[in-house]
Amino acid sequence: MTVIAAVLQAPRRLELLARPAPLARRGEAVVRIAATAVCHTDLEIYTGRHPGVRLPVVMGHEATGVVEAIGEGVERLSPGQPVLLNPIIACGDCDACARGHGNLCRNAGLFGREMDGSLAEQVVLPERYLYPLPKHVPLAAATLIETLATVRHAQLRARIASGESVVVLGQGVAGLLHTQLAGLSGARPVVAVSRSAGKLELARRRGADRVVNAAREDVVAAVMDATAGRGADVVVESAGDPGLITPAIEMLAPGGRLLVYGISHRPVPEFTTFPLYFKELTIHGSRALTPDDVPPAIDLVASGAVAVEELITASYPLERVAAAFQEYERAADSVLRLVIVPGR
Numbered sequence: 222m223t224v225i226a227a228v229l230q231a232p233r234r235l236e237l238l239a240r241p242a243p244l245a246r247r248g249e250a251v252v253r254i255a256a257t258a259v260c261h262t263d264l265e266i267y268t269g270r271h272p273g274v275r276l277p278v279v280m281g282h283e284a285t286g287v288v289e290a291i292g293e294g295v296e297r298l299s300p301g302q303p304v305l306l307n308p309i310i311a312c313g314d315c316d317a318c319a320r321g322h323g324n325l326c327r328n329a330g331l332f333g334r335e336m337d338g339s340l341a342e343q344v345v346l347p348e349r350y351l352y353p354l355p356k357h358v359p360l361a362a363a364t365l366i367e368t369l370a371t372v373r374h375a376q377l378r379a380r381i382a383s384g385e386s387v388v389v390l391g392q393g394v395a396g397l398l399h400t401q402l403a404g405l406s407g408a409r410p411v412v413a414v415s416r417s418a419g420k421l422e423l424a425r426r427r428g429a430d431r432v433v434n435a436a437r438e439d440v441v442a443a444v445m446d447a448t449a450g451r452g453a454d455v456v457v458e459s460a461g462d463p464g465l466i467t468p469a470i471e472m473l474a475p476g477g478r479l480l481v482y483g484i485s486h487r488p489v490p491e492f493t494t495f496p497l498y499f500k501e502l503t504i505h506g507s508r509a510l511t512p513d514d515v516p517p518a519i520d521l522v523a524s525g526a527v528a529v530e531e532l533i534t535a536s537y538p539l540e541r542v543a544a545a546f547q548e549y550e551r552a553a554d555s556v557l558r559l560v561i562v563p564g565r
């Protein structure tokens with residue numbers, strides 16, 4: 222028996238290939254993929270901009286599916302169970318894993334980047350990477366839970382607290398979720414910043430107290446105005462634009478925290494360490510998610526607290542995955558998430 226997988230053979234060259242159907246060994250489950258959401262990480266891999274990725278590879282790390290078969294010793298899952306995949310694969314043996322930081326594992330990596338991922342009809346994974354989903358959560362929308370879990374992980378690192386002022390720079394999928402989660406944590410005001418009026422409207426619907434159009438307004442001045450001249454307690458950089466780091470530091474209040482969620486390989490212009498000293502600032506990095514972040518993120522979506530369906534711009538059958546990536550590259554700024562759905 223074979224299954225279809227979308228193999229990235231070279232940058233911008235995706236081919237649908239038949240491969241032997243995966244088998245569940247001890248402790249593993251085969252999952253029939255229901256949907257995979259494609260994010261900026263995939264776009265970087267697809268275009269060849271992501272350093273260190275070895276091709277060919279099957280991309281796809283934000284995925285849901287239904288358990289097809291289980292191996293010996295699998296206890297929590299049975300065939301027919303809808304699941305969310307945790308794509309952060311950890312070796313379990315290195316010093317980072319030993320400290321409980323599997324997201325920082327020295328040896329493993331991301332399902333769909335360091336190893337073949339979910340742009341396929343079926344995958345196989347150890348049981349611990351599969352999280353049962355309530356039956357009422359639509360599986361295409363549930364692919365967004367992975368991103369929500371990484372956003373939650375980042376906000377826990379920055380310890381966003383009730384009554385603090387939070388600025389979110391960039392209102393893509395992650396930025397919108399940052400805006401909403403900050404509000405759910407009781408942050409006030411939550412200031413959403415974007416160059417897109419459409420995304421700012423989405424941010425408003427997710428609870429932003431103030432929206433700032435960076436194409437028309439001076440963002441630092443707007444944040445000072447929104448915080449009665451004090452500056453923000455927390456700034457979340459979610460645009461991945463190194464040009465925003467220095468203004469982000471400028472708009473922080475004394476004792477403030479900068480959460481660098483969007484990432485870039487480019488240097489930060491005009492960066493000096495003086496404000497770190499003078500305002501005693503903290504800069505937080507954040508990588509992926511830990512297993513502890515997943516069940517609360519599932520609950521946020523399953524309970525309706527965070528609506529994710531409107532974050533899906535379009536959905537494509539797996540047969541048209543190449544067209545989906547072409548469209549994503551063409552319209553990377555306006556597309557939120559594209560979802561790829563195997564057809565059979």
Ligand SMILES: [Zn+2]
Pocket residue numbers: 259260261262263282283
């Ligand atoms: Zn992703």
Ligand SMILES: [Zn+2]
Pocket residue numbers: 311312313314315316317318319323325326327328329
């Ligand atoms: Zn490890």
